[in-house]
Amino acid sequence: MSADAWTSPMTVVTFVSALSLASWLWLLLARGFFWRTDVGLPAREEPGAWPSVCVVVPARDEAAVLPGSLPSLLAQDYPGRAEVFLIDDGSTDGTGGLACELARRQEGLPLTVASPGEPPDGWTGKLWAVRHGIDLARAHEPEYLLLTDADIAHAPDSLRRLVAAARTGGFDVVSQMARLRVESVWERLVVPAFVYFFAQLYPFRWIGSRDTRTAAAAGGCVLLRAETAERARIPEAIRHAVIDDVALARAVKGGGGRVWLGLADRVDSVRPYPRLHDLWRMVARSAYAQLRHNPLVLAATVVGLALVYLVPPVSVVVGAATGSAAAAVLGGGAWLVMAGTYVPMLRYYRQPLWLAPLLPFTAFLYLLMTVDSAVRHYRGRGAAWKGRTYARPDALPDEG
Template sequence: MGQTARVSAVSWIAALSLAAWLWLLLGQGFFWRTDVRLPPRELPGAWPDVCVVVPARDEAAVLPASLPSLLAQDYPGRAEVFLVDDGSSDGTGDLARALARRHGGLPLTVSSPGEPPAGWTGKLWAVRHGVGLARARAPEYLLLTDADIAHAPDSLRQLVAAAHTGGLDVVSQMARLRVASAWERLVVPAFVYFFAQLYPFRWIGRSGTRTAAAAGGCVLLRTEAAERARIPDAIRHAVIDDVALARAVKRGGGRVWLGLADRVDSVRPYPRLHDLWRMVARSAYAQLRHNPLVLAGTVAGLTLVYLVPPLAVVVGPAAGSPAAAGFGAAAWLMMAGTYVPMLRYYRQPLWLAPLLPFTAFLYLLMTVDSAVQHYRGRGAAWKGRTYARPDAVPDEG
């Protein structure tokens, strides 16, 4: 009787995992597809003014590969770059000025806002300072981009054309992250895959839905929408500021679009597992609203969806349940199949697809570690600053 119960339990768990994958495949906004790119674009009759705001803290290592690409934007209208040196100790501001003198291009203003006051994250305090300077030029659009993002020469032009054509208040592209080391190949495509699973790009672009997200490395924001949503003041304590920005804009009636980039790339290296671990763990628990019950549900969900299929393939025959092995194999095959488009987007070998359960297990550990660091008072530590217990972003509680 006990053996039969165990076999039945293994089979039911494997079947539940397969059912979850069937739902994810068909009912989660086709998150696994990678064809959400910049929407159709028409050239404006008159190109609007744009100000580019770049928050930068200790970015001297990546600026030579990123800042010249911004200064070299082939934009028909008036555009200007504001780099905000957020208390760097590596000469970021001086290097930015030297690069502007060497490469020319769009006008560059380098400034520093000083240390952020209580209740502000450093990045958003820098963004607030840059946006304040930009508003003196009365631009129609703001491009918020990170210091490690390299843009193709027509990037700004294409973003503005997409926003103009679609009447969009936010046009955001998820920059193609660097994939060079073995750990980057294993972890980075999965990072974007998991993000799209949480925030299906097709749902983000629909009016009337609550799903909203942006990718902080490249966000074109209509100035009027920013003022209406009180950006960045309304999200000043947000650790995951890009998602918070999109939610604030959409909550205020704005239209938001997010998709994958073709010619916007991150130049920041994450060569070691430790580097990738810190990138994920610093904000993973904030994503779960610092809620232990949500954490427990997330761990259970990751286990059911990603770890049960390969375990069922191994444990099923040993437990005398070929049905469990069959369910697990079908779920594993479905999982790997949905991962293939992302691997192709990142130009990675397809044999990495069956390894997704192992990568998911790493993300599970990173998420748990994020919670542990939070309760130790270390919170979202990044570049010498620690946000021990940041308040929940509005609409996240």
């Protein structure tokens, strides 16, 4: 074949299409089967003596969601000693007072509401609140800490299932990725993909293995052994981390602890994201932190997203328009594998399967969100959330 043939536009399109298909075959078979959604709580046996647990809930301006979440924590059917510490992180909407009122209306676990004041330099607001909650909890000498967000609703047996799984499996961290709300059009389009991309980046099976360094947790529901937290200096060691759940898991696993993460069946987020703007802000506030604020990593990520998610549909269209069967077939094959791996997540979220072929469009939105996250960082806006801006949070340690 002549040099001109190798550099012709259609040859380039065909080659890139083949590269995209090869990437998808590798993701399908060699990325920890990230696309499977059968990683539920591991086998568990109820202990003879239930350990004590303190639940720490950092909350900032959460009055809108608290009635749908806090009562579920207070109503936990836990056979051992357990209590809840809600840390009001400078709320202006009456979050602390509402929490006390909800506790008065309902019998259940004892609730303590406290406020740590404004975080000092070098701390994110959430982790400063978590630190205050853990300090209060340590006076009660719990064996486990449950760190859970203010928008997370737990089934009545959630705590006992988490503790039983941790005790049976010998895990220092047991975390469940809460099922996010999927009701609006944009939530249906973006939310399942968010969890799918997270699992692709951090395959759940690798997280639970002793043989890999991959570590992650889902901040909405993290059961943490208190002794492990003290040994790993949680949260002091990760006080500046914007993506605090991943940082926590890395600190624990890096210190020799065992971490488990999977999808939840009975732990749900009640926070709505009805508009694209709401979802965009959620992703953009931390996407560039995930890339360690490195412009080279950003460039590689953009190229990778384009190759894996955008090339397949473009190849099909270009191949069909130009009569290049090779480009169309290769692109179509990659698109088919992509859609097939997305189907289990759509089923988990009880969404129609016709959304699977639309994954390239959603990936393009995430690409734009990631670039926007970098732009915000360099404009000094950084990770903005609930009235606070963390302009230059330290990058997370490299997973290697």
